Amino acid sequence: MFQIQDHSLRPVATAHLAQTMSLLELGNLELRERVLEELSTNPALELVEERVCPLCQRRLPGPGPCPRCIQSSLDEEAIVFVSPRDSYRKPIRRGGHDEMPELEPAAPESLAIHVLQQLAAELDPEDRPLAVYILSSLDEDGFLQEPLPYLVRTTRAPMEQLQSVLEAISHVDPPGLATPGPRKALLAQLDMLPSDDPTVSLAKRMLEETFQLMGQKDYAQIAKHLKISQKTVRQTLAFIQENLNPYPARAFWGSGRGPQSGDPNVYHSPDILITQRAEDAESPLMVEIFSAMRGWLRVNPLLKKALKDQAEGPQSEEWKEHLERASLFVKCLQQRNNTMRQLMQLLVNEQRRFILEGDRHLKPMTRAELAEEIGVHESTISRAVSSKSIALPDGRIIPLAKFFDRSLSVRDRIKEIVKKETTPLTDAQIASELHDQGVDIARRTVAKYRSIEGILPARLRKREKVAA
DNA sequence: CTATGGCACGGATT
DNA sequence: AATCCGTGCCATAG
Numbered sequence: 001m002f003q004i005q006d007h008s009l010r011p012v013a014t015a016h017l018a019q020t021m022s023l024l025e026l027g028n029l030e031l032r033e034r035v036l037e038e039l040s041t042n043p044a045l046e047l048v049e050e051r052v053c054p055l056c057q058r059r060l061p062g063p064g065p066c067p068r069c070i071q072s073s074l075d076e077e078a079i080v081f082v083s084p085r086d087s088y089r090k091p092i093r094r095g096g097h098d099e100m101p102e103l104e105p106a107a108p109e110s111l112a113i114h115v116l117q118q119l120a121a122e123l124d125p126e127d128r129p130l131a132v133y134i135l136s137s138l139d140e141d142g143f144l145q146e147p148l149p150y151l152v153r154t155t156r157a158p159m160e161q162l163q164s165v166l167e168a169i170s171h172v173d174p175p176g177l178a179t180p181g182p183r184k185a186l187l188a189q190l191d192m193l194p195s196d197d198p199t200v201s202l203a204k205r206m207l208e209e210t211f212q213l214m215g216q217k218d219y220a221q222i223a224k225h226l227k228i229s230q231k232t233v234r235q236t237l238a239f240i241q242e243n244l245n246p247y248p249a250r251a252f253w254g255s256g257r258g259p260q261s262g263d264p265n266v267y268h269s270p271d272i273l274i275t276q277r278a279e280d281a282e283s284p285l286m287v288e289i290f291s292a293m294r295g296w297l298r299v300n301p302l303l304k305k306a307l308k309d310q311a312e313g314p315q316s317e318e319w320k321e322h323l324e325r326a327s328l329f330v331k332c333l334q335q336r337n338n339t340m341r342q343l344m345q346l347l348v349n350e351q352r353r354f355i356l357e358g359d360r361h362l363k364p365m366t367r368a369e370l371a372e373e374i375g376v377h378e379s380t381i382s383r384a385v386s387s388k389s390i391a392l393p394d395g396r397i398i399p400l401a402k403f404f405d406r407s408l409s410v411r412d413r414i415k416e417i418v419k420k421e422t423t424p425l426t427d428a429q430i431a432s433e434l435h436d437q438g439v440d441i442a443r444r445t446v447a448k449y450r451s452i453e454g455i456l457p458a459r460l461r462k463r464e465k466v467a468a
Numbered sequence: 469c470t471a472t473g474g475c476a477c478g479g480a481t482t
Numbered sequence: 483a484a485t486c487c488g489t490g491c492c493a494t495a496g
Contacts (some may be wrong), residue, residue, distance in 0.1 A: 382482055442489055
């Protein structure tokens with residue numbers, strides 16, 4: 001009699017609620033684990049790998065929505081759908097492998113794709129497979145650990161060709177990709193900045209000659225070696241820290257800041273991917289919400305039928321429980337997807353300019369407003385938004401919560417003002433400049449934002465300009 | 469004396 | 483209820 005408590009039917013209603021909530025707040029990876037767990041303990045749950053169009057549910061040969069559906073939604077601002085794929089990041093093998101890793105076209109690494117798209121124009125068609133091979137051998141941080149001679153052997157490509165492809169890869173969007181380590185990655189990123197900038201060339205020298213010391217934060221030694229002041233050393237170091245990324249594959253997280261608790265060692269694969277079908281600014285955005293698994297979950301129809309056929313029997317009770325639980329789980333999953341879809345639809349329509357054109361165009365909005373519009377509790381939105389990341393068309397991966405950052409556009413304006421200034425402006429002057437632009441904030445607040453963005457105070461900026 | 473950063477308070481948001 | 487954010491006041495560095 002006591003065992004019945006375990007799976008008795010009574011708590012179903014509450015369980016439903018509890019599960020819906022707990023699924024919503026999960027990111028892709030956690031959800032995946034959760035689904036796998038459920039799948040392995042519940043025989044009534046079934047994973048269908050059949051490819052169907054996420055919009056019209058018709059069968060398809062490949063992933064993504066079918067051309068017809070895309071065609072018919074072309075005049076919409078955005079096509080939002082839950083994609084029956086897992087997000088792209090797969091565990092990456094370390095260590096030596098002699099054979100070429102198979103190029104799984106069915107499960108594309110979207111980082112690789114992102115890079116290839118940019119490379120398409122400038123790369124010789126015959127170099128393409130080489131690029132693919134290189135991209136698929138990168139480790140989590142985007143480094144190429146295999147030494148060059150090794151690559152020459154496995155690919156049987158001439159050294160120079162290899163080098164030119166590597167060179168090309170390291171200079172497209174996540175800059176510094178496919179370099180052997182942080183030092184080279186940083187150098188590659190510096191290559192892309194104006195070389196006549198004294199800070200840039202100084203940073204280069206620093207990396208080339210005193211990398212070791214930089215790791216130890218031995219400012220005195222660095223200063224001595226390069227024959228510059230310690231202050232300059234600090235400034236250059238700050239510049240590197242603010243503007244460059246030693247781990248290219250970890251790409252842009254937030255504004256590149258955040259050495260705090262938020263475990264910067266994990267490269268988050270996005271939970272949502274936004275792409276644009278054409279370069280054309282008018283063309284609709286494709287918003288792909290990754291479901292945790294490839295394929296779809298459903299209640300096993302065979303088991304359902306079996307239960308109907310023999311309503312009695314020793315197993316029927318157990319089956320019934322399994323079926324209940326399975327259908328509950330599927331419902332929760334659907335609800336999660338549904339909420340995410342609605343959320344993204346609103347978000348994308350509202351913040352289109354932010355997504356395409358950058359931080360300045362973020363319209364301030366609160367979770368509460370969104371919740372109102374969709375008709376859910378605001379805590380629901382909170383949960384849906386937290387711990388999720390989203391990949392923008394330009395390849396940046398940002399936390400979804402950034403959409404609700406009220407000060408982002410102002411901070412961006414400040415960056416712009418400082419960049420354009422001829423003579424260093426004090427915080428008060430910046431504040432009044434902002435006031436002219438229609439943004440009213442206190443002087444003190446300008447200072448806060450400035451420090452968040454890692455911009456030095458006016459007094460110290462002066463030195464830089466003089467040096468320039 | 470001025471520009472900036474620290475601390476802390478109140479109000480909004482989660 | 484807890485947290486985050488903008489701001490005012492004040493000390494301090496330059």
